[in-house]
Amino acid sequence: MSFLSRFVTDMFGGGPKYGALQQFTVAKENKVAKIPDHTSFAEASVLPTCFNTALVALCGEAGIGFSLPGPSLNPKQLGKTILVWGASSSVGLETLQVARAAGITTIATASPHNFEVVKSAGASQVFDYHNPFVADSLVRAIRSVEGHFVGVFDCISDEERSLSHCISVLKDVGGGKLATVKPDKKLELPGNIELCRVFAFNDLVDPFWRDFLTPALDNGTLKCLPQPRVVGEGLGWVQEALDTLEKGLLAEVGGS
Ligand SMILES: NC(=O)c1ccc[n+]([C@@H]2O[C@H](COP(=O)([O-])OP(=O)(O)OC[C@H]3O[C@@H](n4cnc5c(N)ncnc54)[C@H](OP(=O)(O)O)[C@@H]3O)[C@@H](O)[C@H]2O)c1
Structure with a gap:
């Protein structure tokens, strides 16, 4: 070892x-x-850094707030779903795996060349974020998934190329949590979207x-x-x- x-x-x-x-x-x-x-x-x-970031985003008080996962290959399913935008990034791939270990269902976005790795990390469905209609597809997927949709972790947090889509999806599904990897970003959000500012270095x-x-x-x-x-x-x-x-x-x- x-x-x-x-x-x-x-x-x-x-x-x-x-x-x-x-x-x-x-x-x-x-x-x-x-x-x-x-x-x-x-x-x-x-x-290390991305594992920390995933945990803070999913479990932290500053994050989406799920209960903590154990190291199980067959975790109890929580009946809760999140969207992981930018799931093929390092932060995204760790998030999918920690979410799977915690029994959380994930819907993901990535480029097609990364669909396989994103699915292997635990995503139930993956969509190409380059598609101009991706937000519509995500809303349909979220509406058709069983259980409670909790929110989005935007692992990219670029205003035009990710956040705007994540916010549009959240608006269409009736709100939820929006976790961002850019904790210092200033965002104007409707009242039914709760911003979670994720910073990896947290003793939790x-x-x-x-x-x-x-x-x-x-x-x-x-x-x-x-x-x-x-x-x-x-x-x-x-x-x-x-x-x-x-x-x-x-x-x-x-x-x-
Ligand atoms: N807050 C914190 O504590 C904290 C900690 C760690 C990292 N971060 C931040 O988190 C971000 C991600 O870091 P990382 O190291 O995980 O990145 P990374 O591994 O370099 O991610 C690269 C991948 O992101 C995907 N991507 C790029 N633009 C995208 C978009 N508009 N929509 C969806 N996917 C997109 C691309 O995947 P495809 O090839 O599939 O297109 C690209 O290959 C960085 O901005 C970093 O600074 C913050």
């Missing part, structure tokens, strides 16, 4: 020894989990690091998605890695 440490552990102070971008880092005991032998460090590196996730992550990786409840892209090894590659990251989501949504 090896150890997986949270990407940024000094958010609340503690000094550079807790920081990222170094060969070895110090991590607090309540912010680490063992990774199984079948999982490499590179694979596990996709999880600590018990999940202790009790959920290791057994969930072990029994396959949680997979390390998406696949990591390793651009090189050592500190000399940090700039290349950051440039590669920037070309991804930020290029697509025109900056954050």
Whole structure:
């Protein structure tokens, strides 16, 4: 077994020894989990920040507010549904998996080339967000799903390319919660839409690091998605890695 440490552990102070971008880092005991032998460090590196973000969005007081999942492959179904917009993002894929472990049904959006991975992470239905009529399709899907529709987690939170669609869907289905990954965004929303400002670094996730992550990786409840892209090894590659990251989501949504 090896150890997986949270990407940024000094958010609340503690000094550079807790920081990222170094060969070895110090991590607090309540912010680490063992990774199984079948999982490499590179694979596990996709999880920490996005796992935290997914948990805060789904379970936190600042989030949608579900009860906490256990590491089960056959969880009790809660009869509740959410829409995960941008489900093929790292945050989205972790959210789908945590939601599945908590017995929450998810409807998702992604590009068609990611439909398979999004379904494998737990989405019950997935829609192409490039389709100009995607909001109509989502409203139909939400209306036809059994159980209670609770709200939307917008894992992209770009005003034009995601939030406007999420708000339109929520208006059409009679309101609900809207969780955003851009907690500082100013939004004017109708009274029946409740904004949840998600910020990954929240101590409520600590018990999940202790009790959920290791057994969930072990029994396959949680997979390390998406696949990591390793651009090189050592500190000399940090700039290349950051440039590669920037070309991804930020290029697509025109900056954050
Ligand atoms: N609040 C917090 O604490 C917190 C924590 C972590 C991340 N974040 C933020 O969350 C966002 C997502 O981060 P990430 O690392 O998960 O992103 P990522 O892994 O880089 O996601 C990239 C994918 O997002 C999808 N995408 C891009 N534009 C989209 C749109 N308009 N609608 C739907 N899907 C779209 C694309 O998937 P397809 O290829 O399928 O089109 C793209 O491949 C970032 O803005 C990040 O800063 C916030």
